[in-house]
Amino acid sequence: MTADDAFRRALDAVLRDLRAQCSVQPDVREPEDDYPGLILYAPDGSGQGVYGVGLAEVADGVQDWAVEALWAEGESAVWPPCPAHPDSHPLSATVVEGVAVWVCPKEGEVPVCPIGELPPRDANG
Numbered sequence: 001m002t003a004d005d006a007f008r009r010a011l012d013a014v015l016r017d018l019r020a021q022c023s024v025q026p027d028v029r030e031p032e033d034d035y036p037g038l039i040l041y042a043p044d045g046s047g048q049g050v051y052g053v054g055l056a057e058v059a060d061g062v063q064d065w066a067v068e069a070l071w072a073e074g075e076s077a078v079w080p081p082c083p084a085h086p087d088s089h090p091l092s093a094t095v096v097e098g099v100a101v102w103v104c105p106k107e108g109e110v111p112v113c114p115i116g117e118l119p120p121r122d123a124n125g
């Protein structure tokens with residue numbers, strides 16, 4: 001059994017955000033059982049299944065993976081970092097007016113950017 005196309009497209013979008021702003025990258029593999037999603041492996045060899053219906057739910061799962069993977073590498077376990085409050089808290093994945101977005105949870109869920117469109121962290125450096 002393989003993951004469905006909608007899930008794969010959602011995961012691709014979130015992995016793009018991960019490439020833009022995360023120092024730890026997953027090794028994405030097919031599950032060995034009939035798990036509906038895909039397995040993200042961290043550099044330390046631990047795997048975590050990610051599956052969700054809709055972009056925000058998939059982003060939530062990838063965020064769980066990223067936080068654990070960053071922590072395991074001794075990095076700041078915050079992904080994606082909130083641009084308004086650096087080193088403070090991560091953005092939350094949610095749906096606002098039908099669009100899956102990253103929001104700052106501290107300010108009434110202010111949308112920061114659509115999921116899949118995080119700017120590269122070093123774009124201006």
Ligand SMILES: [Zn+2]
Nearest residue numbers: 082085104106
């Ligand atoms: Zn914030």
